Amino acid sequence: MTPQLTEFFHFLRFPSISTDRRHRDDVRDCANFLIQKFTGMGLQTELHETPGNPVVVAKNAPKPDRPTVLIYGHYDVQPVDPVDEWDTPPFEPTLKGDKIFCRGATDNKGQHFSHMLGVEETLEEHGDLPVNVIFLLEGEEEIGSPNLAPFLEQHREALKCDICAVSDTGMIGPGIPTMTYGLRGIACLEFKIHGPSLDLHSGVYGGAVPNPATIAARLVASLHNDSEVIQIPGFYDDVVPLEQWERDMWASLPDGDAATMDETGVAGLLGETGFTALEQRWGRPTAEVNGIGGGYQGEGSKTVIAREAMSKLSFRLVPDQAPEKILEHARQFLTAQCPDSCRIDVELGHFGPAYVMDPHSKYGKAAQRALETAFSGEPRLIREGGSIPIIQSIKDILGVDTLLLGLALPDCQIHAPNESFTVTNFEAGIRLNRALLEELAG
């Protein structure tokens, strides 16, 4: 065990589960550990109270003639249920071969702690960093970062920076340096179909009255055509087509179709005709049913026509789709199809636009050189299908792009039992930070 690993294990042992109020003190102890660590590194360190868990901020002495880099991470972790499925105690870091098993090992303690150690090494060797660095570590990411956007607003001046770097995304495979330059946006809605004023006997009335469950199913079925192309008028109007370099890059990655099938256990893929699975997941918008329900779902049968039925839909968005516009198109599309014999309620939910930065920008190229140095391989440029709202907040409030330099491996089991982080990536993360700050200095 190196002293760096010993220290990492210490950090991992805090059960800083943000969603469980019984761990409130553990979360705070974990924040205090970071304060101590940053202080020991000689950084100017602040623990900021919020209505929830504290935000830790640490900076070197800023100099005006060099860029400022904000490094974001989160020290809170997911719960450990089902605890029976862990092979080792969830908060006792256990080294087996190259893997460190512990809740938070990858998400996100390992990823941001390696950045911290990179900065520490540079300071020890050179007494200074090549750039101004601001660490921003929050304790509420796993519960949706409710206090981070307000914090950014309040400390807009103190957090002023040129670029943000975050290691909280995935690598496409072990040893393959990966930069994520785009994320999909999201727009949610729920619709309810109201038919009869009470549940009806399907024998007595069936055949003459509208069945809300049938109508809900018809609306869901109408979302796509046989080629899985979304049928909502206007839905694709503002979609920026994938560029040829992106399609070439993604086609050069390990087989995304096979990986998608393997990871999800489906017997086959079912996506928009004319696109690979990676293109469908990263570069194309979707209309997904997250839930549908109506009538009797228990054991056996009940011959009922239920008075209402519902479905929850979410749309994943790509540049330049405007979420509000998509929700309005969807609302109109669904409403127009509801028969006169029923009533439809459409409730619009949360939304956020897609995020994309130019990987060929100055900072984008610098990040790729740093990845190449850290991993001795050519970086792959990908997008991801999910949404990370905090990246959009950083863009909106601080006005800067984020370099998403993930260290999570496909089999690292974040949010699941037996989460792990490899020593290889822990060490690569330290090298990555050192090279990144060099490269960003220009």
Next chain:
Amino acid sequence: MTPQLTEFFHFLRFPSISTDRRHRDDVRDCANFLIQKFTGMGLQTELHETPGNPVVVAKNAPKPDRPTVLIYGHYDVQPVDPVDEWDTPPFEPTLKGDKIFCRGATDNKGQHFSHMLGVEETLEEHGDLPVNVIFLLEGEEEIGSPNLAPFLEQHREALKCDICAVSDTGMIGPGIPTMTYGLRGIACLEFKIHGPSLDLHSGVYGGAVPNPATIAARLVASLHNDSEVIQIPGFYDDVVPLEQWERDMWASLPDGDAATMDETGVAGLLGETGFTALEQRWGRPTAEVNGIGGGYQGEGSKTVIAREAMSKLSFRLVPDQAPEKILEHARQFLTAQCPDSCRIDVELGHFGPAYVMDPHSKYGKAAQRALETAFSGEPRLIREGGSIPIIQSIKDILGVDTLLLGLALPDCQIHAPNESFTVTNFEAGIRLNRALLEELAG
């Protein structure tokens, strides 16, 4: 209060709720009341034990030269929940104007007790009945008559008869004598769509993998075309078209479209093109969704692609559709449409064929004359949309048709709070029994 009403009220006070084991003794007390009553009438009376509640059988002395009429009824009742919604105590019969409020008043105590009193009057006046009568009163109708078919099998000889009469259906309006000559059959199934091997993040995988909730919705949507015609190949093959006299008869009834809307509270009807609501409900087969479910149905949103989704379907059948054949057609239709990327499980459920008897047969005409005498009006001939499995058992095991001579009014609230029976129908039921036995004697 007449002595007949006083006795009826006594009968109503037994809380003979068959579905609730705590009322087991009440059910038995109610059966014993019937034994006492029949014995007092001079009938040969038997209480038969079953694995559940007793069956009461009572007969006059049979004579070989006259027809035997089986009169079926059930002395068990529905539960009374929600008890708060009753305006009077559910088991304290309360007379308000013409209405007697009590659980079981219409369903079915009032209807078969008036037959009993009709027999009693005839016996008192003439010392004999014009036909052989067998009363068969069970105590488990509201829980699906689990022991009745075996009872019929065991007592096939003792229950041998020429015709069955049952008052357990509806009248189309107050004072309008109604004979039900047909019931729809039923065939149930449930299908499950299995997609991914685990619930997926709809951001990470959405767009590339099959979503079982979407597939389930598409299968449901495929059941009908725009004219609400069922699209399962072979579904209509054996349907016997409605005869012109039936369509004319039903068209002459009080407006069924308006009544259907009024009773169900729908803003409009939505049935098979080319048929009235009554034709759709009584004379045409259906494919109804009784339940659909998949994914997240709680508050707010959850961006999930659920690993599976399900739907429960029931088909109402008309003569001569064979339930097993319909279920097999449906299974093939659904299975053929499930994409290769998913797996479908179709579980076939309970079923029974449609029932129809010829209202213009000898006994059918006799029943109509009896209805005319009892109500001083021309009887209407209808079918009903639901299924009464016991009628089919009587047909299958005893080999006889059933005259369905209902006394339930549209507003009598069976199975609901504030069930009622009118004194008018109680008295008409007594007259009906007397006239019926006369007419059946020929």
